[in-house]
Amino acid sequence: MSAPSDPIIRVHDVTAGYDETAILDHVSFDVRRGEIFVILGGSGSGKSTLLKHMIGLEPPLAGSILIDGDDIVTAEDGLRQSILRRFGVMYQSGALFGSMTLAENVRLPLEEFTDLDDDEIALIARMKLAMVGLDAFTGHLPAEVSGGMQKRAAIARALALDPKIVFLDEPSAGLDPITSAGLDALILRLARNLGATFVIVSHELPSIFAIADRVIMIDRVRRGIVAEGDPRKLRDSSPDPWVRQFFRREPEVLPA
Amino acid sequence: MATLAISETADGGRVLALAGRLDASTIRPLWDEGRRAVTAARGAHVVLDAAEVDYCDGAGVAMLVGLMQQGDPGRVEVANLDPAFAALLAQFDVARLARDLDPAPPRRPAVDEVGVVAATFWADLRSLIVFTGETTAALIWALRHPGKVRWKDVWMICERVGADALPIVALISFLLGVILAFESAVPMRRFGAELFVADLIGISMLRELGALMTAILLAGRSGAAFAAELGTMTVNQEVDALTTMGLDPVRFLVTPRVIAALLMTPLLTLFADLVGLLGGAVTLHTFSIPFVTYIRQVNGIVDFGDFMAGFVKSFVFAILVAGIGCLRGLQARAGASSVGDSATSAVVSGIILLVIVDGIFAVVYYLLGI
Incomplete structure (x- = not known):
């Protein structure tokens, strides 16, 4: 295993946005191997857009995004497939396949990308769902379980192939505090014991303080990264009053 | 790469020495071999010796769990697994995983x-x-x-x-x-x-x-x-x-x-x-x-x-x-x-x-x- 500090994702000089409309200009940052990295920002700040660029769904308007050394922006088919296999993604809404049971959702990547036989895949799928507390719901369809459970099943699916990098879009939004804390413990365990890297888009400050190694904070008005570092330090001693305000959950002062 | 060396103990049990990297791409042949060895031990004690394992992800842990599920509880045990990976194994209740807790309902008769x-x-x-x-x-x-x-x-x-x-x-x-x-x-x-x-x-x-x-x-x-x-x-x-x-x-x-x-x-x-x-x-x-x-x-x-x-x-x-x-x-x-x-x-x-x-x-x- 490489030294824990070398970057596994390098976002270099990226202009984020859609259809020629830039939301963020010239953003650069590194995500280090094995760390829990959180992207923070107000609503509409471009967090989700940035995430879409990083997972290769939409190309950025400019710049490069290296995933473990290869640029996902310019990669051709074969290389792109291999880059996609390096990470798992949990989408904000869960994005489970509605016609498949929870277990079948988790089994799908295992069936497509490994040569394991049926029983073995079934066991792995059950274990992934047990990790998120859903082993008693393997045969349920997504529509038959609650929103929070769908989200947890989506995390299980993202972890199915034990990817090196896991992208989570608002993982704890909509979860009760106990489940959310259980999810934090799971993320910490995977990061610390397996060396998995987590890139999390989140708003949940308690969870961020509990698990994040490093955060970046982006802002639409200033069109870029306004703070980077340890969330506790930023809360206590950031030179930027807006950043301190964000971490302390103080309301915005509206002009009179 | 991963390897498995099987040795028989005096009481008819087996020691399965695992080595290398256990992940989804390497476990396929090991899992089969391990399953056969556990069956061959006919109820005697089996030790999965993981001292030489240098990486073991979720799929590797699944193989260990799968082998532990064979036979009576406690007959197959894991030894010398690196504490980091042991923590991944410890989060599971092996006996609970053996059962499908949410089986598909039986098909209705034609009538x-x-x-x-x-x-x-x-x-x-x-x-x-x-x-x-x-x-x-x-x-x-x-x-x-x-x-x-x-x-x-x-x-x-x-x-x-x-x-x-x-x-x-x-x-x-x-x-x-x-x-x-x-x-x-x-x-x-x-x-x-x-x-x-x-x-x-x-x-x-x-x-x-x-x-x-x-x-x-x-x-x-x-x-x-x-x-x-x-x-x-x-x-x-x-x-x-x-x-x-x-x-x-x-x-x-x-x-x-x-x-x-x-x-x-x-x-x-x-x-x-x-x-x-x-x-x-x-x-x-x-x-x-x-x-x-x-x-x-x-x-x-x-x-x-x-x-x-x-x-x-x-x-x-x-x-x-x-x-x-x-x-x-x-x-x-x-x-x-x-x-x-x-x-x-x-x-x-x-x-x-x-x-x-x-x-x-x-x-x-x-x-x-x-």
Whole structure:
């Protein structure tokens, strides 16, 4: 295993946005191997857009995004497939396949990308769902379980192939505090014991303080990264009053 | 790479020495070999020695769990696993994982299945009748309060149902006229009776085919679209939002669609009739029958009653197709596939209803001598 500090994702000089409309200009940052990295920002700040660029769904308007050394922006088919296999993604809404049971959702990547036989895949799928507390719901369809459970099943699916990098879009939004804390413990365990890297888009400050190694904070008005570092330090001693305000959950002062 | 070395102990047990990297790409042969070794130990103690394992991810842990599940609890145990990976293993209850906690329900026997289908059919018929009542009530309400109808929606839907359908209705009815004329003119010519093909085209297009083809196209285009649109709204809880705002979904969503279909379908039918006749004229022209003769012949055989027979039907067809499309949409449950099911069922039940109602019309017209 490489030294824990070398970057596994390098976002270099990226202009984020859609259809020629830039939301963020010239953003650069590194995500280090094995760390829990959180992207923070107000609503509409471009967090989700940035995430879409990083997972290769939409190309950025400019710049490069290296995933473990290869640029996902310019990669051709074969290389792109291999880059996609390096990470798992949990989408904000869960994005489970509605016609498949929870277990079948988790089994799908295992069936497509490994040569394991049926029983073995079934066991792995059950274990992934047990990790998120859903082993008693393997045969349920997504529509038959609650929103929070769908989200947890989506995390299980993202972890199915034990990817090196896991992208989570608002993982704890909509979860009760106990489940959310259980999810934090799971993320910490995977990061610390397996060396998995987590890139999390989140708003949940308690969870961020509990698990994040490093955060970046982006802002639409200033069109870029306004703070980077340890969330506790930023809360206590950031030179930027807006950043301190964000971490302390103080309301915005509206002009009179 | 990963390897497995098996050694037998004095008491007939086994020590399985695992080494290397255990992940989804390496465990396949090891898992098989391990399973055979555990079986060969016949109830004696088996130790999975993981001292030389330098990486073990979720798939590797799954293999360890899988081997531990074989035989009685405690017979197979893991030793010397790196604490980092042991923590991954420790989060699982091996005995609990051995069972499928949420098995698929057993299949119903065939007799039950038939009963369920019959009950579903009956329930569906009931909901159709209830919905027809609701729609009729909503239409009467709209007649009495025309100011409260969302006319902006109605015009927009009119454009999609009516104007946008013109090209396809024109194409289908023109070809229908051409084909009908051609297929009948060839044998009729043997008797020198090509001219009477004009009678056939005139009566069949006006009384039957103009209205029916337009309605079938409407079912395929707009019925399916209504079902998909309302189905997605139901799945996204937009219909729930209307209900809790105190707005009746039928009045709000179904009425504008049914009104638009009611306004547009008769016009499309009229258009289809004309284009169909034109198609026949073009074909017969190639059989040396001039347009003037064709028109005179059609005029002689078809009267206003024939035209009205088709035209009146088109109003009923419009209500049927638009209504069933909306009903299927509102019946959607959850998920992408249910929206697809709604659209399919809107088209299928729409066309079935069209054919049944068309048959009823035929009988009624016969009895009334129309």
